[in-house]
Amino acid sequence: MTYEKLVTALQYRLVADGDRQAVIEDAYAGDLLSDVMGNANQDSVLITIQAHKNTVAVASLVQIHLIVLCNDRKAPEDMRTAATEQNIAICETTDNQFVAAYKIARLLGKV
Amino acid sequence: MRIGIDLHNHSCLSPCAHQNMLPSLLALEASERDIKILALTDHNSGRNLPAFAEACEMVGMVGVFGCEVNTIEEVHMLALFEDVHVASDFCFYIESLLPRIRNVINIFGQQTVVDIRGKILEEVTTSLYGAANISVDQLVNQVNNLGGMVIPAHIDRLANSLTANLGFVPDLPYAAVEAIRVPCHVEVHGKTVIQGSDAHYLEHIGRRCCYIDADEANYPALVNALANSAIFYRGS
Numbered sequence: 001m002t003y004e005k006l007v008t009a010l011q012y013r014l015v016a017d018g019d020r021q022a023v024i025e026d027a028y029a030g031d032l033l034s035d036v037m038g039n040a041n042q043d044s045v046l047i048t049i050q051a052h053k054n055t056v057a058v059a060s061l062v063q064i065h066l067i068v069l070c071n072d073r074k075a076p077e078d079m080r081t082a083a084t085e086q087n088i089a090i091c092e093t094t095d096n097q098f099v100a101a102y103k104i105a106r107l108l109g110k111v
Numbered sequence: 112m113r114i115g116i117d118l119h120n121h122s123c124l125s126p127c128a129h130q131n132m133l134p135s136l137l138a139l140e141a142s143e144r145d146i147k148i149l150a151l152t153d154h155n156s157g158r159n160l161p162a163f164a165e166a167c168e169m170v171g172m173v174g175v176f177g178c179e180v181n182t183i184e185e186v187h188m189l190a191l192f193e194d195v196h197v198a199s200d201f202c203f204y205i206e207s208l209l210p211r212i213r214n215v216i217n218i219f220g221q222q223t224v225v226d227i228r229g230k231i232l233e234e235v236t237t238s239l240y241g242a243a244n245i246s247v248d249q250l251v252n253q254v255n256n257l258g259g260m261v262i263p264a265h266i267d268r269l270a271n272s273l274t275a276n277l278g279f280v281p282d283l284p285y286a287a288v289e290a291i292r293v294p295c296h297v298e299v300h301g302k303t304v305i306q307g308s309d310a311h312y313l314e315h316i317g318r319r320c321c322y323i324d325a326d327e328a329n330y331p332a333l334v335n336a337l338a339n340s341a342i343f344y345r346g347s
Contacts, residue, residue: 033184037278052184052246054277061278078248 001108003066003089006045009107010093010100012068016080018089022065027108029101033058040064047100049073056082056090065089068104070097113343114328115146117320118175119189119264119289119307122163124153125179126219126240128311133229134163136313142170144317147328150175152189154239155209157202158224164195165227173328178202179264180250181242187264187271188247189289189307190254193330197257208243247273251283260286260334265309266297287337291319293344303340321345 001024007014028040029047033055036046042063048055051073059067065088069075072094075083083090093100105111120137121128134151141149149172151163160176167174176198177191190205192198213236214222222235245253251261263273266280267290273280274297280288287303288295295304306319322343323336336342 032276034275034278050184053248054184054279054281057281058278076246 003045006066006104006107007089007091010091010103012091012093014089014091015075016083016088016090018065018083019087024065024108027101027104027110028064029097037061045104047097047104049097051075051079053079053082055079056086056088059088060086066091068093068100070095070100112324112326113322114148114325114332115144115320116148116305116323116333117141117146117308117317118148118150118191118262118305119152119179120150120310120316121153121179122151122159123221123223123225124156124159124235124239125311126154126214126222126238128220129313130221130223131313132311133225134159135166135227135229137310137316138163138166138170138172138174140313140316142172144320146172146317146320148173148175148323148333150177150189150191152177152179152191154179155181155241155243156206156235156239157199158233158235160195160199160202162225162227169227173330173333175330175333177259178205180205180245181240181271182247182250183242183244184247184276185242185271186247186273186276188250189262189264190250190259191262191286192257192259197259201254201257201259205243205245206237206239208245209237209239210241212238212241214238214240247277247281248283251285255284260337262286262305263288264307265289265291266299267291267295286334303337303342305337305342306344319345
């Protein structure tokens with residue numbers, strides 16, 4: 001599934017565009033970015049509350065295509081700029097990580 | 112000459128520090144351990160800086176003033192200033208960015224503001240343990256713009272460090288980085304690595320102090336030594 005289809009299905013606010021061709025296969029929920037770096041699979045969505053540009057740096061390392069910012073956290077401008085440069089999409093939601101992870105797992109056919 | 116420095120210390124204001132960590136005792140004890148440049152860096156607050164400044168003056172210590180900011184990434188960063196008033200203002204600003212959660216004394220401990228004699232002036236009721244709503248990048252920019260220094264704390268620790276929480280040390284204009292163990296094997300982009308005691312108890316004072324090579328003990332000499340990696344560790 002592409003990030004666009006996923007974000008549309010979730011009705012989350014897209015605040016930075018990414019790679020429209022990339023296919024999302026998996027997801028990872030985590031706020032400790034060293035853990036994300038070590039354990040997230042490539043071609044994933046990252047579900048997190050870490051709304052800052054270093055999240056983009058970690059996402060680019062592990063080939064994460066979409067960052068979902070939960071709990072109504074807003075991506076600051078420098079984060080959106082970094083994401084655009086790295087071709088990583090960002091969306092925002094009022095859902096918490098648990099609810100977002102459940103919805104995304106269903107859409108990806110993981111549950 | 113070698114001048115002892117210790118830029119990471121807590122007082123009884125920090126919830127996790129012992130109540131006998133009076134700012135005056137910190138300055139006195141450090142001076143007895145041959146430290147000439149000493150910082151007070153309580154968690155997210157600078158309310159004990161006035162007593163610390165007074166004590167430093169009394170014992171002939173070069174005081175460095177600031178706090179240990181817990182950023183929105185839950186990374187601990189030392190924000191340091193030469194001037195106690197600039198530091199106090201900045202620390203009040205950091206406090207204003209904390210979530211309004213009440214401290215629970217029996218779990219986290221007391222947060223007391225004291226004078227130079229150790230008389231309790233105030234008990235801070237908002238928890239100083241939380242994360243201030245400021246990112247690492249924003250903190251570095253703001254402190255540098257005020258003429259201060261930022262030093263990421265204990266970068267080799269498994270909690271509340273750049274390495275643990277972000278997975279790497281972003282290449283930003285820090286004055287230095289602090290490691291618990293030296294040599295430090297984290298990529299620090301050529302920054303000077305210092306050690307700091309992170310003292311929460313009187314017996315911790317000076318445990319990880321280090322030394323700069325300078326003619327005189329003062330703030331410009333400290334800044335210069337950090338910029339030029341003129342640092343020696345204990346036992347080296």
